[in-house]
Each structure stands twice: as structure tokens, then as C-alpha cells.
Amino acid sequence: QVQLVESGGGSVQAGGSLRLACTVSGKTYRRACMAWWRQTPGNERDWVAAIWTEGESTYYAESVKGRFTISHDSAKNTVYLQMTSLKPEDTAMYFCAADFNGQVVAGSWYEIHFETWGKGTQVTVSS
DSSP: OOEEEEEOOEEEETTOOEEEEEEEESOOOSSOEEEEEEEOTTSOOEEEEEEETTTOOEEEOTTTTTTEEEEEETTTTEEEEEEOSOOGGGOEEEEEEEEOSSOOBTTBOOGGGOOEEOOOEEEEEEO
């Protein structure tokens, strides 16, 4: 059974940094689209960043571009989200998602195209 497990969330002051990690277990893969999404209470889940594990093309939402960096360690089956210059509006539950079936098209980010999701990790940024 494929599982994604997120870690690294927590509380930080504005301007601080956090690094989230998402480890894949139960599946061997070479090419996948791995992404981070975030959600605040009462709102829809928003796409944050994505990376293709083969070729390592990366994509970012405008709201995080220049502050967040997504990366992948194939030896550890882990995708990271390095978050810097955090703002209170970055406060959310952050979810890791994976498309192992080639459904995702760069630039068109839909939850339905990601078939595997983690349970999330909370990030809280105080002013």
C-alpha cells in the first residue's frame, strides 16, 4: 500500500523558515509528479509547488515563488519543501500529493490528478 507521510510542520514567527518532508513508502517509482498543497479551515485546498522526479522540473504558485523551494531525494524517496521568509498568510495545513500515473499536466493543477495524498502537517506563522 502506497503511503505518503509528511513531517516538519510547526510554529514559527514571520520571517522564519521551515522545511517540510514527505516520504513515500510502499512503492518503487522513477517518474512521478510530487506536489505540495495547503488548506486553511473553510477553504479549498490550494496548490503550492510541484516537481517531476525525473528531470526535476519545478513549478510554484505565485504566492510562494522566490520564498519556497521544492526538491526531491530519490535515494530517500522523499520530497522536501523548504519555506523561507514565512508570512502569517502561509499558515495552513500542508499536504503532500503524488501522481504516479502521468495524469498531471504542468500548469494545470487539479487535486483529482493526484491519486495519493498524505494526511498533512500543520504550519503556523505568527506575526
